[in-house]
Amino acid sequence: MVMASEHVCPGCPRIGVVEETQRAEKRAQVEHALQRFAELARVTIDEVPRAEPPLRYRTRAKLMVQGTSLGLFREGTHDVVDTVDCPVLAPAVHEVAARVRALLDDPPRDAGAVLRASDRGGALAAVDLREVVDAGVAGLRGHASVLVTFALDREVSEREARAAADAVRNGCASVASVAINLRGRGPQVLGAETRLVWGPGELRDRIAPGAPWTLATHGSFVQAHRGVAAAMHDAIVAALEGAPRVIELFAGSGALALRLASSGARVHAIEAFAPAIENAKRAADAQRIGGLSIEIGDATAALVAMAARGERADAIVLDPPRRGVPPELRAAIAALAPARVVYVACDPETLARDLAHLARLGLAARRLSPYDLMPQSAHVETIAWLEPSAPPPVRVLHEDERLIVIDKDPHEPTTPHPEHPISALARVRALPGAEHAVPVHRLDAGTSGVCLFARRPEHVEPFARALATGRKRYLALVRGVTHGKGIVRRALREEGRDLPSTTRFTRRAIVGGHSLVRAAPDEGRTHQIRRHLASIGHPLLGDARYGHAPSNRHLWERAALDRPFLHCERIELALESGPLVLESGLPADLALVLERLSRS
Numbered sequence: 063m064v065m066a067s068e069h070v071c072p073g074c075p076r077i078g079v080v081e082e083t084q085r086a087e088k089r090a091q092v093e094h095a096l097q098r099f100a101e102l103a104r105v106t107i108d109e110v111p112r113a114e115p116p117l118r119y120r121t122r123a124k125l126m127v128q129g130t131s132l133g134l135f136r137e138g139t140h141d142v143v144d145t146v147d148c149p150v151l152a153p154a155v156h157e158v159a160a161r162v163r164a165l166l167d168d169p170p171r172d173a174g175a176v177l178r179a180s181d182r183g184g185a186l187a188a189v190d191l192r193e194v195v196d197a198g199v200a201g202l203r204g205h206a207s208v209l210v211t212f213a214l215d216r217e218v219s220e221r222e223a224r225a226a227a228d229a230v231r232n233g234c235a236s237v238a239s240v241a242i243n244l245r246g247r248g249p250q251v252l253g254a255e256t257r258l259v260w261g262p263g264e265l266r267d268r269i270a271p272g273a274p275w276t277l278a279t280h281g282s283f284v285q286a287h288r289g290v291a292a293a294m295h296d297a298i299v300a301a302l303e304g305a306p307r308v309i310e311l312f313a314g315s316g317a318l319a320l321r322l323a324s325s326g327a328r329v330h331a332i333e334a335f336a337p338a339i340e341n342a343k344r345a346a347d348a349q350r351i352g353g354l355s356i357e358i359g360d361a362t363a364a365l366v367a368m369a370a371r372g373e374r375a376d377a378i379v380l381d382p383p384r385r386g387v388p389p390e391l392r393a394a395i396a397a398l399a400p401a402r403v404v405y406v407a408c409d410p411e412t413l414a415r416d417l418a419h420l421a422r423l424g425l426a427a428r429r430l431s432p433y434d435l436m437p438q439s440a441h442v443e444t445i446a447w448l449e450p451s452a453p454p455p456v457r458v459l460h461e462d463e464r465l466i467v468i469d470k471d472p473h474e475p476t477t478p479h480p481e482h483p484i485s486a487l488a489r490v491r492a493l494p495g496a497e498h499a500v501p502v503h504r505l506d507a508g509t510s511g512v513c514l515f516a517r518r519p520e521h522v523e524p525f526a527r528a529l530a531t532g533r534k535r536y537l538a539l540v541r542g543v544t545h546g547k548g549i550v551r552r553a554l555r556e557e558g559r560d561l562p563s564t565t566r567f568t569r570r571a572i573v574g575g576h577s578l579v580r581a582a583p584d585e586g587r588t589h590q591i592r593r594h595l596a597s598i599g600h601p602l603l604g605d606a607r608y609g610h611a612p613s614n615r616h617l618w619e620r621a622a623l624d625r626p627f628l629h630c631e632r633i634e635l636a637l638e639s640g641p642l643v644l645e646s647g648l649p650a651d652l653a654l655v656l657e658r659l660s661r662s
């Protein structure tokens with residue numbers, strides 16, 4: 063058990079909490095993330111296995127520099143909390159951090175700006191420490207050493223860089239290699255350009271004794287906890303036994319790809335960061351591991367191209383960044399018709415969003431296995447095991463002898479479209495007595511909510527007329543803060559004619575600096591709400607066509623928004639038989655977006 067420390071470091075907010083409790087909390091986090099999605103109601107969640115060791119495990123530290131402090135930003139600020147007694151860093155990483163800290167206190171003159179914080183007139187903004195273990199002979203941590211990268215805010219001379227490298231390695235045997243990196247303006251700790259100053263620049267690294275080695279370079283990705291990462295790899299290799307062709311997306315420097323290939327599978331590894339995956343191939347060749355092919359590029363573009371070529375995969379493994387994967391990639395995964403999919407996720411919420419969509423595409427997760435990849439933090443890493451399974455039936459809001467009204471899911475068009483593997487119409491026609499159904503109107507693929515179908519083509523006309531004069535209400539999240547209410551009257555061009563159009567809106571709430579509005583179009587012109595709200599400077603968030611690309615990117619990264627935020631929540635029809643009110647609640651994916659936005 064870890065005892066409570068006096069102050070809680072932002073890196074380990076759960077330190078001091080009994081380990082069993084931490085693991086139960088992590089499992090509960092995953093459970094909570096699944097709960098909002100009806101498609102995931104029957105998924106079981108394993109207990110979280112114990113991480114060994116629970117302390118002194120961290121293979122990588124990106125430490126910020128401020129004055130003479132080396133540590134992490136206090137949450138929501140740019141104040142650095144010094145992590146001098148950090149109990150989770152692996153011993154070699156801890157030793158090098160202590161050496162850098164001592165040098166910040168007393169920087170050698172000839173190292174110039176490299177070892178002086180940028181807020182003290184120097185150039186140093188952060189230090190990236192990456193542990194490397196070639197455990198081939200002496201067992202894990204037998205040969206631990208560290209790749210040190212100084213992240214600088216400005217250029218320094220070669221002489222200053224060399225003096226800094228000498229200073230950090232003198233008296234610190236764990237330093238294996240030193241590089242400098244120019245950070246650029248982005249929020250990332252490291253920029254694109256790294257320059258080797260001293261040492262080999264790349265070293266063999268193993269997750270576990272006996273595992274194939276990979277090539278570690280300055281700043282390269284490594285799982286935070288070797289023991290837990292190795293257990294995850296074991297579980298994945300066992301689950302994919304007998305799969306002759308595996309596609310691995312987001313393969314990094316190939317630790318898992320090499321394991322899978324060395325166990326006999328043919329692995330095609332796709333990764334955007336060229337040096338990492340090129341090193342995987344070099345490591346495979348040097349170890350005579352056959353069967354590994356690599357592809358450098360965007361995982362979505364690569365898989366969409368494979369699907370378009372009609373390729374198939376026995377198994378697909380993916381380990382994306384926190385934001386999860388875009389809808390096009392989920393559709394391409396389903397199109398490759400894999401017998402097994404293994405989805406490794408570091409954010410259970412985006413995982414749940416993606417699993418719900420994959421379930422509708424015919425790939426269902428029955429079981430999730432959460433891991434304690436970063437003990438003492440709130441982080442939970444989860445493996446989802448997916449298999450082909452019939453998609454859940456469409457949700458019916460109302461049906462009678464002539465009409466079927468469904469709650470349309472996002473990411474599917476109303477009628478079949480070549481870019482989408484499934485349509486609302488196809489799912490409606492799978493209902494009993496609905497094989498001749500036709501849509502009364504169309505919602506865009508990205509829009510969810512109330513959607514009307516006539517049971518037979520001859521039933522469409524009266525409902526189409528009732529819909530044209532009926533009241534329709536949508537929920538939309540739009541960029542910026544709108545007036546409390548407003549009316550947009552603006553002709554919209556359709557089929558070469560300008561047609562008078564009116565949309566009324568009321569703001570319901572401000573969430574994360576944006577407006578949640580109820581919008582009611584008097585007509586039902588193509589993209590009426592999207593075009594009208596964009597025309598007054600408040601485009602829908604997530605709308606790639608009429609929206610604001612930087613805001614869309616931000617909401618995708620931070621708030622898990624993967625489609626236009628537009629939901630048809632209510633339609634009122636005056637039918638000959640009497641009034642009919644159809645309503646749909648806020649869908650789970652948009653509820654998640656609002657929750658994340660109000661948290662941030």
Ligand SMILES: C[S@@+](CC[C@H](N)C(=O)[O-])C[C@H]1O[C@@H](n2cnc3c(N)ncnc32)[C@H](O)[C@@H]1O
Pocket residue numbers: 283284285311312313314315316317318332333334335338359360361362381382383
């Ligand atoms: C969570 S890491 C997983 C790394 C790898 N599975 C491992 O264990 O070493 C995510 C990886 O995805 C890569 N990546 C990020 N965006 C990508 C994209 N659009 N296409 C392909 N790879 C991407 C990153 O470079 C990073 O290596």
